[in-house]
């Protein structure tokens with residue numbers, strides 16, 4: 045699924061009106077109906093609802109939703125902010141159709157007490173926001189946020205720019221955002237998590253051919269996409285068909301990282317797995333993961349040498365390796381000896397940042413999986429998440445790397461400038477070891493002969509999906525990395 049800019053959404057809207065054909069007010073009715081139907085499934089008519097509208101088309105949506113709710117027995121109070129002059133045509137039409145009285149919120153007047161309501165519908169601004177909310181708009185937003193009432197935002201939380209940073213601006217803190225047709229970039233940025241709440245896309249029937257014909261550098265990783273990318277296993281296959289991966293991992297006190305990566309790789313379909321670890325990890329790894337082969341470094345506590353990488357179909361390096369001077373040699377030799385894309389994670393990335401000349405040795409199309417801290421060490425500071433995204437895209441373009449920037453909606457950037465945002469995963473996965481599991485999953489998929497771009501997308505999605513299944517079976521707080529491994533088979537089952 046593509047992510048569109050506000051401009052592209054407007055074009056899709058205009059194209060649909062011209063070609064379907066449907067009137068502009070008809071399309072607004074459809075959008076409002078989608079919101080209304082979603083609400084009927086979630087809220088019963090006992091909730092008193094405040095609908096706070098601007099005077100553009102987002103406000104028009106709010107008015108149409110108010111009418112539908114009223115007609116179905118919901119108690120709605122409609123507020124319009126600052127209707128000094130006339131609003132948009134479709135806003136005015138819907139104001140005329142409104143079967144209930146409405147109240148003005150004006151610069152000089154009072155802001156209603158929202159505490160009396162069970163739900164607030166935010167229809168002040170959508171994709172048409174042109175500057176930061178100020179004055180009575182900002183005050184209304186503050187009053188809505190200060191109330192303890194749930195807020196449902198139509199299309200976007202008001203005050204949020206769809207395609208640029210809104211850092212420092214007054215924005216509605218929605219509990220849920222129902223956005224039309226396609227997600228907007230702002231919904232995917234961690235800095236907006238507090239404003240967007242949970243968000244969902246509602247289909248309002250914009251022209252699919254037009255949407256397909258439009259280029260967007262941004263997309264979501266969906267189950268449908270992963271399904272297309274993961275090849276089916278054949279009944280005549282043997283383990284030799286599923287690759288031989290080598291994962292270079294672990295140091296004293298962090299052998300657990302190697303264990304997690306190994307288990308994850310094996311649970312992700314790899315044929316053969318060799319782990320290269322420091323000597324004192326040998327008994328731990330062999331007993332924890334008997335399915336893996338183990339080669340040990342000469343050094344007891346950390347890595348200082350390099351295994352033979354000849355014959356490996358994929359190499360992953362980094363989980364728990366630490367930053368010892370000798371381990372720089374391990375990384376450098378692994379990079380020099382690997383003639384195909386690798387997976388680099390954790391301290392392998394920190395060592396790259398500390399020894400920048402090593403960056404030139406990273407094979408093209410390698411998959412780097414930094415968390416924001418590791419990413420900062422690689423590229424420096426950013427002022428907001430849109431700038432961070434720019435830096436991620438530049439790094440992918442300049443170095444020809446696939447960069448998997450971990451977080452909520454993990455972003456995966458490709459050398460051609462495309463970025464895919466993940467739709468699985470949950471805050472319970474912000475826990476030690478989940479990154480090691482991801483390295484295992486991606487290395488495993490890569491080792492099976494799947495292209496690096498597909499391996500990164502499938503790995504990220506399935507890892508998050510396994511985390512979601514683990515949460516379902518338990519809780520976010522109680523989730524540990526081992527649970528993600530445990531649910532990998534169930535996550536893969538969805539694609540068999």
Ligand SMILES: NC(=O)C1=CN([C@@H]2O[C@H](COP(=O)(O)OP(=O)(O)OC[C@H]3O[C@@H](n4cnc5c(N)ncnc54)[C@H](O)[C@@H]3O)[C@@H](O)[C@H]2O)[C@H](O)CC1
Pocket residue numbers: 053054056057071072075098099100101102103104105132168169170171172173174175176177178181198199200224250
């Ligand atoms: N895209 C679709 O397919 C559909 C979208 N719908 C809804 O329409 C809005 C976008 O409507 P638009 O009229 O373009 O913009 P807004 O309602 O978001 O608000 C614009 C309105 O407000 C003024 N304005 C902008 N910023 C400020 C500010 N900071 N302070 C004061 N005033 C401001 C601006 O000048 C305009 O007058 C979209 O989000 C959907 O909700 C359709 O209903 C269905 C199809």
Ligand SMILES: [K+]
Pocket residue numbers: 102166167168169170197198199200201202
């Ligand atoms: K809104």
